[in-house]
Every structure is written in C-alpha cells, then in structure tokens.
Amino acid sequence: MYRTNTCGELRIDHVGHTVTLAGWVQRIRKMGGMTFIDLRDRYGITQLVIDGTSAKEINDTVASLGREYVIQAEGKVEERQSKNNKIPTGEIEIKLTKINILNKAQTPPFTIEDESDGGEELRAKYRYLDLRRNPLKKALMLRHKMAHETRVYLDSQNFMEIETPYLIKSTPEGARDFVVPSRMNPGEFYALPQSPQQYKQLLMVAGFDRYFQIVRCFRDEDLRADRQPEFTQIDCEMSFVERDDVLRTFEGLAKHLFKSVLGKDFKEPFLRMPYSEAMGSYGSDKPDIRFGMKINELTNDVKGHNFSVFDDAQYVGGIVVEGISAYTRKQIDELTEWVKRSQVGAKGLIYIRVNEDGLKSSIDKFFTQDDLKKIVGKVGAKSGDIIFIMSGVKSKTQVALGTLRIEMGNRLGLRDPKVFAPLWVCDFPLLEWDDETNRFYAMHHPFTAPKPENLDKFYSNKKEDLELVSANAYDFVLNGTEVGGGSIRIHDAAVQKRMFEVLGMTDEEAQYKFGFLMQAFKFGAPPHGGLAFGFDRFCALFGGQDTIRDYIAFPKNNTGRDMMADAPSKIDDIQMKELYLKSTAPEE
C-alpha cells in the first residue's frame, strides 16, 4: 500500500487524520519559512506543507525535489489558513511528517499546465507527458464515461456486444484498405476493416437480433485535417425494425449520454429534417441548428431587373445576418473574397444593408429601393441587418450560402460549444448520378434500402425517376457535425438484384464484391437496419472541442505517423522474406 488516500479526496472532515499520499510534484512554492508542494495524481491536487518545525531530513528531501518527481508523503491533515476554493481539496493541507522519493524526473520539455508552453510537435513526441495535463486527462475521462454509458444503455436495451474480426477479407469497394500480409498463406493479404458492416449484417442473419460494438476501424486515405487512419465507431444493428424503431432506440442512446455524461435533459423528441430541407434552409446535410440565419430562396423574387447574374441563375438565395449593418465596406469586401476562395467556390457576394435611414446594396443600379424593400420583406430582415445573396447552380449555391452561414455564426459567436442541438437528417437520395462515368452510384452503400413509398420509382427506367428515390437512411447530426449515420438494409433478394442492376453491376461483380454476404442472405435474412456513430468525434463534441486529437490517447499526425513511437518503421529483411515481400520503395 503506497497510499491511504488519493490527492483528490481529502476534505475538512479529514482534519486530524494521518494520511499517506503518492503522486507527482506539480509545483513547489516557498513563502517565508514555509514550503508548499502541490502534489498531483489523476484524482486531484493536495497541498503539502513544511515549516521551521519540520525535521531536517524532510527539509533536505524537499529541497532536492524537482517538478514531476514522484513522491510518497505522509502527514497530518490540517485546516488551511488561506483556503483555495478553486479546488475540492482547497480547505486542507498535509503537514509533512515523512517523505519518500519514489522516482526522480528529468525536467519535462514543456510545462505540465492547462496551457502548456510546448508546441504541437514536441507535445506529440512526449505524448505521455502531454497526457498529464488537465485538458487531455479530462478528455480521456470523458471518453471512458461515454463508452461506459453507451454500453450500460445498450446492454439495458438487450444489445449484445459481439467482437468481429480485425483480420478480414480485402474488398475492392470504397476507400482504400490497410492490408496485412499473411506469412502462412504466401502472396495473400488480410485487410483491416473499414467498418464491420458486412459482419454486423451477418450477425443479423445469424439471429442475434441486436448487436453493437465499440470498435476500431481503419481507412488508408490521404488524411484531411483531423482525420485519423484508425478511428473508433459505436457500431449497431437491429433486426425486425423499421426506420422509426432505429431512430427511437438511438435517440434514446443519445439522450442517455447527454443526461449521464453532461447532465443535460432532452425531453422533447429530436427534430427530423428531410435532406431537401437541410439543403434548402441550411445549405448542408449536417445543419447546425443552434442558430437561425436560414437560407431564403429568392429565385423568383429577383428576376427581371436586367441583372444577368440573377436572371441567368438557376437559383438565387440569401441569408439575413442580424445586427451587422455597421460592417464596413472593407469587411464586406473581405467576406466577398472569403466566399470566392476555392473551398467555398462562390462567384461573388451581393449584400443589402438594412439601416434606419434606408437600404444600401451592391445592386442599387438594378434594384430600386422599393424592389429592395420587397426582398427585405420576403426574407424578414430588419433594421441593423445585412442580407447576403448568392446565385448560380442550385446545389452549389446552397452549399456556398450554408458555408457562409456557418462562418457568420462563428464570427458572431452563435456556435456556443456548450449548447447542444441534435437532430436527425432523413430521406437522402438513394443514388447519385456521375456524369463522368455516366452511371449511378449508391450514396451510402449498395445494401441501403429505398424508402418503401419510393419503390415504384426505384423500378422505373427513367433517370429522373431514379434521382427522386429516397434512401431509407438517416444521419445523426450534432452542432453541424455528422456524428452518426445508417440505414435500413435491403433484405429482399429481388430489391437487392434491382439495386445492383441500377448500379450497373453484374451478378458476377456483385458476387465477387459481396460474395459471402449475398450467399448468407439466401438462408433467411430478417428485415434489419442500423447505424454507426463516429465515437472520437462524438466525444470531442461532448467535450466542446473541434478536434478529435485530444480525445484519442495516442493519435497519429497528418502523415499517419506516431511521433512518439516513431511508427511506421522499416522491418528487417528476414521478416520481409518470411512474408514473401520485396520493397520497391525508392532508396532514401
């Protein structure tokens, strides 16, 4: 027993007790004849104190301490003279009677404080020291709690956690697999799963009824900002369900997490928004509904003013940004440049400034004050607002307006990370037409069922009809981020056959790509559906953070490298030979 108590639990009631603590030296302060040590462990910080009355060997040991030394400290709990109400142990301190250095420590290369002085790379290299900092410690504690409460809830709903294999068959569909050469099967490779999609559907065929797994997934993609080559999913599947059964169940999970982890009570059902509305009103399939500023379509309200930008456009829309009419011309120019960047891709930005004394606009040449007033009335702007308008191809313009909306939300502080606005987005298109290859692609995956009421159109041979077929799919969106997504799967062989037909896939191709799943479906597949949550992102959002990196204990950088372990690395020739492999990488 190295300790009787942790550094987070002693209170005023413990005064008089003799205790032993163990932990890291966070800080040493001398004041007059007194020395104060902040002793830290996972549970908190407790102040140790020595003064003139303390034994010489204690004084000597304390004098030798450095930051991050690991010590064991025995002493009496005393009431503090000057209390610290910022920490739970702030009313007491320990008058040292014995101290024992358990381990010395080199001075860390950066400070172990909430705001460290270390750069990102340095902290990545010494991740184990970075993890000592409060923000990261709290992030992983939150993650543990999220995972645990997820399991408690799903277990209570009769879900079974079933582990699916990590060494699976490589499939040529979708993103690139990580592969694992097999020594025992020369020339052959396993793949690491991008998700357990096929296995969870097999488990439904096997009759497990309700499956989940908090599971690692792998994607060998060029890493965009804040993507990781390995990431974690809450993966779920249910049998004998329709869409609403799935949504109800996982809305229950989300509410349980909000309540048990954040103490937030969501009593009302989550909003369910059709994809078309999400795109139309928010210019995004993952709308942030923490704030309004919805997109108003103006296509038919602005034509016929000899303004070709509007007259020739398929679509015109605008958003009302409240209370920014004091924006300078320079600010608006800067915003205009911003929307013209390739990431947004707008052609330009038209504004109408709504002031007490009238309207001011970049289209004054084409629109009279009365014309402008009509627009102002239509979008419901009021004095002090600015209306931003864009035009062009419908979908692109909506997305650009949506991107501007988010940017204005950020600039105006409308996106408080402590406010949570979850919703379901539903009724996605089933198919996406690709002009280049002149064929349809599945927007989710080829097992996603069409909505039952769209089956007529699904069997039509007209492209226009097929484009209108909605998928029986749904996304769980939180604060403008897609956190979860899933669908009701096709369990009917005829519908599946038609799906492959629509995707221009031959029977052989389907067999090659999805062989054992297609085979399994012949032996009695129940109606089923499910979804998966991106667990890293879910945790980060619960923690009020934008990036997932702090919510992963040992993340990789943008080139997929573990900076601490220095992985990946070369392996030796013997192992290459055993794996029947030769490297063709260019010599350095």
Place this chain on the structure above:
Amino acid sequence: MYRTNTCGELRIDHVGHTVTLAGWVQRIRKMGGMTFIDLRDRYGITQLVIDGTSAKEINDTVASLGREYVIQAEGKVEERQSKNNKIPTGEIEIKLTKINILNKAQTPPFTIEDESDGGEELRAKYRYLDLRRNPLKKALMLRHKMAHETRVYLDSQNFMEIETPYLIKSTPEGARDFVVPSRMNPGEFYALPQSPQQYKQLLMVAGFDRYFQIVRCFRDEDLRADRQPEFTQIDCEMSFVERDDVLRTFEGLAKHLFKSVLGKDFKEPFLRMPYSEAMGSYGSDKPDIRFGMKINELTNDVKGHNFSVFDDAQYVGGIVVEGISAYTRKQIDELTEWVKRSQVGAKGLIYIRVNEDGLKSSIDKFFTQDDLKKIVGKVGAKSGDIIFIMSGVKSKTQVALGTLRIEMGNRLGLRDPKVFAPLWVCDFPLLEWDDETNRFYAMHHPFTAPKPENLDKFYSNKKEDLELVSANAYDFVLNGTEVGGGSIRIHDAAVQKRMFEVLGMTDEEAQYKFGFLMQAFKFGAPPHGGLAFGFDRFCALFGGQDTIRDYIAFPKNNTGRDMMADAPSKIDDIQMKELYLKSTAPEE
C-alpha cells in the same frame, strides 16, 4: 414495428392477448388436422398453431413454409393442451390469424439443432448458420455478459478504459508481429500489437492510475491447436501498488464474474501457491486443484535397492490414483506407452498395486513387500489404489507426473467443468538460463520486477544466485488453465539497468528495443503493476468448454484462414504498387 413481443417472453398470463411475433421457422409438425410451427428468435421459441378453423390463405402460406424461413405471425395467445415444461414459453401457443413471409430460405446445408449433423469445415464456411445454433448463441451471450460485467466492476473500481493504437511500431522482441505496410511512408510498416504492454505502462507514466481495456491482440505464430492469430485480452495496469494490491483487485474481478455470470459465490480468498509448490505437488505451473492426486517426492525413500533407474535418478516421485487397482496389466501397459509418447516424454512407468491381499509391483525384483509398504505408507495409499512412479531429471519428471495426473483426472472424471477451482501461482523464477546461448532470458518480460526480498541475489554475479531470484509476478489459474498473468514492473532506473545487464543487453540494444518506454521512464514513473486475462479462454472455461473457437463469433482455422469470408486473399497489382511492394511468393 414488426413484432409486439419476442419469441421468448410469452407466458400463461398473456393468454387472450393478440400478439405479433417475428423469427425463423425452426420446425413444422403436422398432427391430425393441426399444424404446429416452432418459431425461433434470439430470445426463445414459441409454438404457433393452425387447425381446421384457420383461414385458407393461412393454410396455404403455412404449407409453403420451409425450415429457416423468416416470418411474421399474428395471433391470439392460448393455453396449450399438452404443455412443454422444457421451455419457458411451453405453457402457451399462438393461434395464427395472420402470417407473412418476410424472407424465404434455402435449406441450410446442416441442421440448426443443438447437435448439428454438419462437419466442422462445413459449419465454418456457413458460420452465420452455425451461429444460429443454441450452443454458439449461448456462448456469445455469455461472452457479452462477461465483458459487460468486467467493465461494470472495473469502472466501479475507478479503472478507466483507454483505447491504445492498433497501428504501432514493430519491435523485434518476442513472437512475430503481423505488419501493415504504410502507403504514405514508403518502405515502412506498422505492426499490430501483440499486447498493449508498452502503452499501458506509458499510461501509468502519464498518471492515469488505473487503466483497463478489453482489447484485440495479434500474434503471427504457427497456430497450435486452439490458438487464434487474433485474440482478446482484458488488459489492466495500476499505479502505486504492490503485488497484494493487484491480486486483491483482480481477485475481486474474478469473484464478481463468478457471482454475476454464474451465480457462484466465492467467499474465501483464493489460494496463493508458490511456483515451486505448483511444480513439486502438481508438476505444472497451472495446477488443476479440483482434485488431489498430488505428487509425492520419493527420491530419498527408494534409493539403495540396486535398482539403477532409481539409484541414478536426480528425482523420483509418485502419484496415488485411487480406486483403480482393478486396472488390468493391459491397461497399465497402455498407460506406460502413453507416458512414453514424445508429448509426455517419460522413460517408463512403475506401478505399485495396493490390494487387500498384498502389494503387486513392477519392481518386485528389487523391493520386498516391506520396502513397498514403506512407500505405500509414505504416499498414503490404501487398498484399491495404484501408485505410479517416475524417475529422472527433476523438472522433467515432475512435468511428466503432472501430465499423467491430469490424464488420470480426465479418465476418472475428476475434472467436472461445472466445478471451478481458481488460484494464484506466484514467485516464478525471474530468469531462465539458456544453455545454448549461454545467457539468461527474462521468464516474463524485461520490465518484470524481482521480488524486493531477492534484490541482494539479483545483484550477485553468481549464476546460482540469479537462478534463485523470484519475479514479482503472478498467474491466475483456473481449472488447470493459465487464464491471466502479470507482474509488478520495474520503475527504478538502476534496477532496470541491472536487468538489462543480467540479460546481456547493451544500453544501445535496450534503447533500440524499448526506446520510447525507457525515455518515458526518465520523466517520473510511478511504481506500477498489472496483468492481463486471456478473455477467449476465460469465457470458454466459464462456459465449461475446452476450446475457444465457439466463444469467438468469427474465428479462423489452423492456418489462420477465415473459411467463411475466404480471407486472406490476393490483392490487386495497383494496390501492391501503391504500397511499394512486390510479391516473391511462388506461383501456384
């Protein structure tokens, strides 16, 4: 909503209710004018019935049903005429009013019964059908419960589940790593973890205090019977602990699992047995203590009878097998052949048969009845028993006697899988001398601490002293199987340096092999220790089974192949090129 109830929940109280069930057709029986259908889902089986009064379309549909069809059935709950008290729903049946075929099924290639008619290979190929069978379904339900209760207990003990990476650095130590080529880092590879050992120690350095993870591990070894290339561990580590703290905590976990999963209450502390006693009394470091039949050393009791087999032996020992004195000469000869097989490796087997009317032995030529009586007295045999004796090199002979002991336990039915006898085996040797390379190896791994009371010997330069150093290590043994193992780790830099010295490892080598962990230890490592349970095996033992394969949803066969998915497999040339790899596998 496809159903109002599951197939496992209706009871006599539900009589009169109209319900809808969904599931698989297990069996169809016709009796007189009645047809009975056993409808199965994960939760149970419910009997559906139609008779002469049922509508024609129902009769027609029922007539078209085959085994494993997926149906939806509506009807009224009625009390059965002849009840089935073998199943919980056996008092009721559903009088069908509506039936809907949700999916047809091809006839499965083997019967979906507790005892199937399918061979192992066939069942592996159609694993999703094999999983429909009760024994496998129950195995995975038990596994889910074990995992869940493990998490409930460890969470209650302040353990945090922290996910460690699966794409890590390859290390040349120990068993062979599976490796993953990195496309973004040409010529370099990740490894899949054999265990998160280094990461969990880093988490202790990071201050997380109590870590656990139910985690997949990978080992590219030639597969012995009942080994899998990927397997699951309950992996744990704690800071500021001594051995007894660790044992107390995980004995708590084991007791919680026995109680919550099997309803078995272990009130007494588990036995703690030193390695030397385990070897001496059971000839095994994982003794099965469900039965006695301990080994008795006879070395000094049998010398001096001109019997060179004993006189020249380093060690002589024997076991008393009760109640088998009626064994024929043929049976004993067969046992003698059995122990002489290379798997046991004994040179021979000597017996003393203890009968009412005297002693009969294979060494009658050298031992008088009085001599034999002394042996009988020493080992405490009684009339009706046989004593089996072996001699030779001490450790080998003990192991051979231990193997015979287990065999006799099996033959005599002393190893009831429903009886559980857990214990801790402690005080393993720290080091193993290898004559071939003329050096010591770490019996566990080079971070395992020597027992504090053996530190003197640890710093000695004599081989004999070093051989006597015990490790601060422990195994959790259940019914003759090592289910868990771990140790207190070295946290002191000087002790670690000495360890590498004893292992003949240079600083550079140690740095190369354990670089970032050694580096981390310089920044304040707390005293820590932990252990890992083999989760697949733990589940199988709880289920009373010898093999783990039924406790893994999708296992691989002995050549590491997934027979269902047909993995591993070839990948295409484009991907090989992207990975900078060329295969040198012989063409088929």
